[in-house]
Amino acid sequence: MLDIKFVRENKEAVKAAAAKKRMTVDVDRVLALDQQRRELMVRLDNDRAEQNRLSKSIGALPADQRAKAAEDVRDLKARLKVMEEEERALDGPLRAALLTLPNVPSPEVPDGLSDADNVEIKRVGTPRKFDFPILDHGEIGTRLGILDQERAARISGARQYMLFGDGCLLEHGILRMAIDHMIEAGFTPVQPPLMVRYEPMEGTAYFPGGEDQAYKMAKDDLYLIGTAEVPVTSIHAGEILDEAELPKRYVAMSPCFRREAGAYGKDTKGLYRIHQFWKVEQVVVDRNDEELSKQHHQTILGNAERLLQKLELPYRVVNVCGGDLGQPQVQKFDIETWMPSRGNYGETHSASRFHDFQARRLELRYRGKDGKVRYCHTLNNTVVASPRILIPLLENHQQADGTVILPEALRPYVAGRERLVARR
RNA sequence: GGAGAGGUGGCUGAGUGGCCGAAAGCACCGCCUUGCUAAGGCGGCAUGGGGUUAACACUCCAUCGAGGGUUCAAAUCCCUCCCUCUCCGCCA
The missing domain is CATH 1.10.287.40 (Serine-tRNA synthetase, tRNA binding domain)
Structure with a gap:
């Protein structure tokens, strides 16, 4: 606001x-x-x-x-x-x-209508050249016996997934690796509630406007979160923090629920767009200071980038254009990871800064050293979201024989496996 | 689900109709004193909005969980809701 x-x-x-x-x-x-x-x-x-x-x-x-x-x-x-x-x-x-009313975008935000107009800032890593016909992640996962979307659909309808065996370990492992990665970066892990009232939805600026995207439990007037950003940014809502306590740096792992209304016919195949997924999210709350916010923005972007590097995945960073920017953001950087089956980079991360836009809605304030009370600045970014991250992970690391080599840093988190092979 | 208690400033906590935006303590800030010190003294210190001012200051309005109501007057009485705690029941 x-x-x-x-x-x-x-x-x-x-x-x-x-x-x-x-x-x-x-x-x-x-x-x-x-x-x-x-x-x-x-x-x-x-x-x-x-x-x-x-x-x-x-x-x-x-x-x-x-x-x-x-x-x-x-x-x-x-x-x-x-x-x-x-x-x-x-x-x-x-x-x-x-x-x-929309938050005022930074002058650094490029003009443009849609994600096609986002401006690439950098590329890291080189997409691999395959000397064999590649499979998409759905095919890879199904052949390995670790992914089953058909049965998931029978149980829960379209846009659902199920993981088995090493696939299940893989997902858990990546999430845990992401948490450890963030703890190393000085963030405090939090386990937030997955159901929230209207106020946190409004406070983080998903409501009004985003009601169609959220699952609502009508009997209890609660909403399933679409991201841990909602409860975590709301942790200190209504409080006046002491400047000395800032910045607050949180990392939270949670399931995320999205109705994907209006996305009919879009990305219907595979793990790209589904109703329920896991996400490790980083949230920063700090003083009302533009320069500081910009620094945090780079930091949380870098946190995500380093994780992708550990996962040995090529990616690029884009400066999101005005038309693709949401109501509350001042600026947003998306990370797009190389997805061989698409022959293109696909969005896997989204790093936003908001200035005091969310904080004003949340009544999230702090008392400065000068004794004055001000609204905080808030920021957030994905650390990793699964199963979407499995798309580049399975596809980029696939081998001619149908197996998938796991990046070294990930192995300790997946029962020491060096490679995913079909098991029975 | 049943019964009870309670929600007051950054925190603890007093306040049951006008003298209360609110005692006291803690924390914090300023000044002073002191150099044997995890010390003492004095003062300041809720939030939002309006008026006025060059500024300091001054002043008005609202806010004591939220929303209604009673009254000339509400932190204080009544109603609804939300939240917290205790006991019982049920359950992971």
Whole structure:
């Protein structure tokens, strides 16, 4: 959420932000509502002051004069009541409208309409040249007997997967490796709840707007998380932290649930887009400082990159363009890992910085050394998401004989296996 | 699921209708004192919004889990909801 003061003073910047993000928002309506509300508040405050003054004076009166004095306050109260109702009628729509305004993207964010316009920043590693016909990850996994999407579909419908044997160990191993990797980087592991209330969804800016993507448990008014970002960024919601405690660096592993509404017919095959997956997520909460945020952004990007390097996977980093950027982000770097079956890089990581956009919604603040209270800055990035990461892992490391060689760093996490072979 | 207790400032915690935005302690900040010291003294210190100011300051409004209500007046009384704790039941 943007600061209403900022919107007042930077109307054109907000409009430009919306245009760059290819969003349609009504900034003028927000400002009109705000103007109305402020004018009302001045009158309301004055009348309330008057009422408070009168009420206080009644307390000092002798008992026999109170009833008459109280009488005089009553019509003032009636006026107040009308204004209070007006205020309520303005507050709701104003907040709702304010929640829809986009965060202002960094000047570094390239212009563009879709992910096709994202700008490549760097490439690391070279895609392997295969001297045999390659298989896609579905084929590899099925032949090895570690993946079964058919049975998964019978049990749970489309966009589901099941892993068996070494496939199962492989997934667990990668996730655990990612956790250890992040602990080494100084992050605190957290196990967050997987079901959350509306407020964390709104606070992290998934709601309003993303309701269709979330599984809701109607009986309990709880939502299954689509990412651990939601509960983890919300850990300190409503708190005023001490500057000395910052930065907070968390890493969380969780299942993630996404309805993928509107994605019909897109990536229907394989493990790319599914309803339930695992993700290790890194979250940083720190002071309200742009430069510091940018540094953290590079750091969490680097954390993910180093993991990919340990997994010996070629990848590239893109600077996500305006049209592909979400409402809350200031800037986003995606990491795309080489996926041989696609003959292209595919998104596996997403590193975002938000400034105080989420923090303002979450009431996530800190007291600075100067004694002033400010909203924090928040950031997050994937460390690894599975099974999507299995796509490049299986495909890049596949061998002519159908086996898959595991990168050395991963082996201790997969029961010491050097290679995945078909077992029975 | 049943019964009970409670939610107050960064923290602990007092406050059952006007003198309370709120005692006291801790933490923190400033100044002073002191050099034997995990010390002492004085002062400051909730958040948001508005007015005013060059600024310091001053002032008004709201907020004591959330939302309604009673009253001239609510942290304090009533209702609903949320959360925490204790006991019982059930269960992993």
